[in-house]
Amino acid sequence: MILSKQAIRLLSFLLIISVMNATMFNVALPTIASDFALSPSQVSWVVTGYIIVYAIGSVVYGKLADQYQLKYLLTGGLGVFALGSLFGLLAQNYSILIGARLLQSLGASVIPAVAMSVPVKYVEPENRGKVLGIISSSLAFGTAIGPIISGLFTGSVGWRYLFLISLLALLTLPGFWKNLPKDQPQRGRVDVLGAGLLAAAIAAVMLAITNSNTVMLMMALLAGTLFIWRSKRTAYPFLNMELFTNKQYGKALLVSFLFSGAVFGVTFITPIMLARLNNLPPAEIGFMMFPGALAAALLGRVGGVLTDRKGSSVTVVTAFGMLMLAYMGLSTVSGQSKWFILAFLILANIGFTFGQTAMASLVSGALAREQAGAGMGVFSMLNFIASALIGAIMGKILDASSHRISVNLLVQEKSAFLFSNSYLICLALLLLASLVFMRLRRK
Template sequence: MKLSYKLRLAIMVVGSFLGAFSSTLMNIALPNLMAAFHISVSQVQWVTTGYMLISALVIPASSYLIKKYSMRNLYLSFATIFLLGSILGALALTFWLVVVGRMIQALGAGVLFPLVMVAGLKYAPKEHRGMVMGIVGMVFNFAPIIGPSIAGIILNVASWRYLFIVLIPVMAITIIAAGLCLPKEQKQGDEHLNYQGLGLLSFSLTAILIGLSNIGTMSFISWPVLGNILVGIVCGFLFLHYQEHVSNPVIDLQIFKDRQFNLANSINFLLTSTMFSNTIILTLLIQGVMKQNPLVSAWVILPGAVLTGILSPLSGRWFDRYSIKKLTLIGLSLDILGTILQLNVKLKFAFWILLGAQLIRQLGLVMVLIPIQTQAVKSLSPDLIPDAIPAYSMFRQIASSVGTAIIVGIMSIAASLVGTEAGEVAGIRVGFAISLGMIIIALGLSRRLK
């Protein structure tokens, strides 16, 4: 592959890696933010769920943007947006400015990821496309997992602000490099974005997320909780109805007529919810209950992250060699075993048990997540694939935000019912128990895969 192709892809991959990496970078800093701004668990989780929500909402629009504008202009624009969000987060004097900074980061990152996938197909010669897409896939499975570990190392020697600061020079360099190296293209397609549909979808998901995030601090039968959830559900139904009667839907609803796509999406939703919430639960357990420093949290999570990076390229081959039922049975059984170990860990600090349990969980997840994505689109007709892949990615991001909000919200309720330090312990155990239940449901659904 010519150096120019490698250089272009390397620039875009680095920028997109930062977006995926930063999605979980703040998870391990939640106790630090709670102490710095004197806020609750329900409030602080917006640092993560807000990022995932905006990423999910940007993904449907990214297809339109990639068709209408050149890759160079898109990369420069959205990498700059990510950079501005990082600067705002680093300088933020209030908690909600931190959240806004994270959401601006997510706005940039939400377009950078699909952009580099398209660039891999466009710039790489045909004989190298498989290798390039394998590398891109490995990067984006590895980046969110390694984020908390790197954050723990940084927090051991510096404040939470450096989780934003470290991103700034790297992204700035990629923007300069992209301006010099990415080719100038004249591209102005005649695509039209369905603003009404995207607006309804955005309002629906935002209202539901706000309602769920208030569960831990307010009565369920109240406007901030139940009212927001009901408004979100109503807007969701309006969105679905509207999509059936427009020529340019945000999501082609035909993809949901395929049973295997729906099953794979449901399993992915459950597992992604548990995977992203798990780093939050572990962080609160290790730093909040066990009173260890952030570096310890990093070392507990790091081996599982490294294992994910090593095995991700192999999991696609496993899908070709073994049946999806066998992979999900083994992978989800390991995930269940690791979660049971976490649920029953003694409150006196047990480093090796926590590390081993997390390693087992990640081994199980890496056996399932990439094969289940392939399974989702395997039986769809080729003309539905361009709609199915963004939809699948969008639901993954929704699971990261909404699923995490549900688990953290119920954890907060359990903690408030008991009160004091015993309440924190009860909340942690409830969080692990909900994750266990979700994985068991996913295992039951996986038996229907073909």
Template sequence: MKLKKSDYIIIISFIASFIAAFISAAPAVALPQLANEFNLNNIMQNWVVNIFLFTVAITAVPLGKFSGKNGIKKTLNLGLILFLIGTIITTFANSYITLLIFRAIQAIGTAMIYNTQTSIVVLAVEEKNRGKALGIIISGVYIGLAIAPFISGILTYNFGWRTIFYFTIPFTLLALFLSLYKVKDEWNMYEDESYDKFGSILYMIGIFFFIYGFTILNQTKGVIFTVIGIVLLIGFAVIDLKIKNPIFDLKLFKNKRFSSSNIASLISYIATFVVTYILNYHFQYILSLNSQTTGILLVVTPVIMAIISPFSGKFSDKIDSQKLAAIGMGFVTIAVFILIFLDYSTPLWVIIIAMALQGLGYGIFSSPNTNMIMSSVPQEETPSASVSITVMRVIGQTMSLAMLTIIFSVIMGNVPIIPEYFSLLTKSSQTACIISTLLCFIAVIASLVGIGGKNDLTN
């Protein structure tokens, strides 16, 4: 069977989604080994993951405009190349600082991938099959998340943490080859528009202060930085709404379906991204399981997400996407509520049920929510819509880990994770799950807000 251009684009986007998700999640299982090699305390461990998300959040908006102006496929290729370079040099990290720097370089490539993988599918696939196609590439995300702990656990346990990064290299090369030789088209949405450099700088400085300040919000310095970030982001928004060619068109948020779906996405990531880290700490520290066994257990949630996501994406072409999203977040709320009671005596089967419910719920939620965001804007604004998905994801993920870091700081203090402090680790995890449960409930409400709003897609 001869593949069409749109088929190749779906395959490329699937692979790109897979490697980006894999590399964002895989280091979690290796954190104890990284902590041992680089002498990291509990706070420093979180920054191995945080720096990646932090960098994506800072660069996503400027790179979104860059992709629309210079070519979406070209930017995707550049992102794959930069991701490849970052992956290779990360394996040569010989200190905590070089590890963070190399992870940041890899994250810039990931931001380019995130910004373009959804846009290129929406532009290349006909509208009646769009939900199904988005479901497929989102399943790539969840397959990446699914095998990340499993593969990472096996590789880390047997060969060391650096082999996690080697694993992604052949997939990156395959996606780049297909993009270069099988897709000749290019998509330029903002080719004739000027690039708002001032807006880009203002956004990047503002989001830096806001997110970094949030990670140390329990300190006076953190409060000051967060306030500075908010003020700068408000200034960015005011300027953005007044100029002709903004770096990101905030007027899109006047669309109720677009704005409510983005808010639901942001809150859902804040609420749920931390769960994997809570369970990882619980399995490896509280239950004394090795990284390989932990990786196998952590597969449950993303495997179910990967199975459910293509079906929910297909259904979102026929059923109101926001109703599906609300139902999905309802299941997630129940799952996180169960984990509030997580401690040493919690039976493993109870934890697995909670993980399965989370996978089912998020699999139902994510594809319809993404389809709603991409389908509620004019087609020429698909790069901006794609950027909004990226920004909500990474800011939500970063704030989620920041929330855990703050909870660690308040309850545990700046200490190594050793048996003496395990009771405080459990208390920290329970506190995070209480907050996450409340946030999941808010995400359900946000998903329902846009029902009945107009779909503004034009072709």
């Protein structure tokens, strides 16, 4: 392993800040919606808009990671991230807030690209699971403390001051300049037009779902068709379609896509449920989300070691088993005792960090070293797209005041039907991911 321990520590800290920037605003969504008089589907753009740019940016930076030294990419990306944070701090209306989040995302998307490229480029396969486990632990720890900080800030000084925390990412730059290995740049360029067409297609799909607009859906299909046409005719496509001729890589991506959608759906649903059904204030919602994420952070390395010793398949099966039990439990106890909800959230978070490590190992194992930047960039992008899609869909579902029927027959309280059914949608995505994984495993 030619990557220093100091570089791994810096990367872990940067990932903590990155994931906090997302999870903090999840908890603040009910308060932001109240401040600007927004519906759940409208306020979801604080998260989904961020994710769309994040998804595209992760691939752009992933391709650039194969062509330029990582320290230069980090410097530019984190500079833009800091600028967006300053705009968000000063935001006085919803439009400026969304603009600030998009600018933040444009810079922050360098983080997953670097985080996914570094282990594949600089760590031997036999030790890669351990490093990916450290990365997953960092993500889980950020997820753990993000809700608490969000609850404390939102309940005291206001959600706008959450943007100040993001500025801490700048502290990592001197260390990265000193500790990251030097690369030999590869020839190539980024297809800006292709990136724009893909971003337009994804954004149009989000708008079509949020506003129930068929015109936007047609625009999404048009942009998507033009993107595919462009990708087949340019020398340097934004997405190299040859990557998808690797069937193992393609199926692993599909499993990860469904997995990410299922996980983010629960992350989006739970704070809104705790506010609406359990009448919890932001600070208490943060503390409810903390124990599970902390447990995941503490056990993240276990998932990495398990992946190295037993292989990705064993870790995936373990993770999916825990998540299925947790999601069925959350569906059953929606709106009931917060202690039952807390117990299932702990189980779900542990399952998530195990699954996240296994997914990264599964996908990276199908890539040659020279494809690491682009291949892992696509991996990150599709995971974020899955999160954005499920966020838009769940936001639209939660616009309803209630559901008349509960699919889960164990739920009797009518006010909980809406959230119980929403958790079951996430469970269905996880079951579908399991079926695809079993086919991949057989071959």
